Amino acid sequence: MPDSVRQAFVETASVLREAGIETPELDARLLLCHAAALTHESFVARAGEALQPEAAVRLEALVRRRASREPISRITGTREFYGRSFLVDESALDPRPDTESLIEVALALIEKTGRREERLRLLDLGTGTGCLLSTLLAELPKARGLGTDLSPAALRLAEANARRLGVADRASFLASDWLDAIHGEFDLIVSNPPYIASGEIERLAPEVAHHDPYLALDGGPDGLKAYRRIAAGATRLVAPKGAILVEIGASQAPVVAGLLRDGGFLVENDGPSFDLGGRPRVVVATM
Ligand SMILES: C[S@@+](CC[C@H](N)C(=O)[O-])C[C@H]1O[C@@H](n2cnc3c(N)ncnc32)[C@H](O)[C@@H]1O
Numbered sequence: 001m002p003d004s005v006r007q008a009f010v011e012t013a014s015v016l017r018e019a020g021i022e023t024p025e026l027d028a029r030l031l032l033c034h035a036a037a038l039t040h041e042s043f044v045a046r047a048g049e050a051l052q053p054e055a056a057v058r059l060e061a062l063v064r065r066r067a068s069r070e071p072i073s074r075i076t077g078t079r080e081f082y083g084r085s086f087l088v089d090e091s092a093l094d095p096r097p098d099t100e101s102l103i104e105v106a107l108a109l110i111e112k113t114g115r116r117e118e119r120l121r122l123l124d125l126g127t128g129t130g131c132l133l134s135t136l137l138a139e140l141p142k143a144r145g146l147g148t149d150l151s152p153a154a155l156r157l158a159e160a161n162a163r164r165l166g167v168a169d170r171a172s173f174l175a176s177d178w179l180d181a182i183h184g185e186f187d188l189i190v191s192n193p194p195y196i197a198s199g200e201i202e203r204l205a206p207e208v209a210h211h212d213p214y215l216a217l218d219g220g221p222d223g224l225k226a227y228r229r230i231a232a233g234a235t236r237l238v239a240p241k242g243a244i245l246v247e248i249g250a251s252q253a254p255v256v257a258g259l260l261r262d263g264g265f266l267v268e269n270d271g272p273s274f275d276l277g278g279r280p281r282v283v284v285a286t287m
Helices: 005-020 024-038 042-046 053-067 072-076 097-110 131-139 152-162 198-203 226-236 252-260
Strands: 078-081 085-086 121-125 143-147 169-173 184-193 237-249 279-284
Touching: 005 024, 005 053, 024 042, 024 053, 024 072, 053 072, 072 078, 085 121, 085 131, 085 152, 097 131, 097 184, 097 237, 097 279, 121 131, 131 143, 131 152, 131 169, 131 184, 143 152, 143 184, 198 252, 226 237, 226 252, 252 279
Parallel strands: 121 143, 121 184, 143 169, 184 237
Antiparallel strands: 078 085, 237 279
16 A cells, blocks of 8 residues: 555556556546545645555555546546536546537637627537536526437436536426427537447547447447438528537538538538647538
């Protein structure tokens, strides 16, 4: 058993490195903070102190889980998204930093069109943790929104996150197979649908392939199954002056733009918006 917090950190990082974890020091620190209920600041300040035996026992179990490639967020139960903390579990995709680009693009569009002060109606298709809907509601205090998903468990999680972020009074949730159960008009539709081709899922990192729900990843044989459904029917849900923003995989921009045009949308001429890594990430379409 390690004597000090510092020694526990060194030993944990070494175990994780040997297990092939790409960021052993970072992960060791996060697991240690979780096991010993330390903040990042107190971790530094108390590095020389003894690690309590109960914390050491907890840490050992957490390290075993991480070494078997369970994501950190699943182990700690939370994940940061656009500066806010979301509950995560096996029912929904672990929110990704890339998806924050969609928030940036949505807020920039609302700013550009001067609609920030309006009582905007938002729709989030395939809401998962609700990270898109609840973040937008937190950023746009006058907006209201509907989050939909095929998974009832994901909807329960999204609702819990809306309460956690203090936006539940402006959020509602509905089980729907894409657009089937949705009625009404929305000013802004957002979606990060599953877009991995079925045959590629097993080749993804174990953290993704074995821990994110298959329903959240599988885009059918060519990865485009969900976009086809959404693009073919969504014009009836878009209010005048409204827009739809979809996240895409790196090579999917032209074909998704084509599907949206075929469905009756106008797609901006300047093409997709890019994420922080410089990859095409969001397609914006209007009526
Ligand atoms: C890639 S995840 C995105 C989750 C969340 N919006 C995010 O950005 O992190 C796709 C979501 O679509 C949902 N989904 C899959 N098939 C669906 C369908 N037929 N109808 C509605 N939602 C579906 C999944 O359950 C999952 O929550």
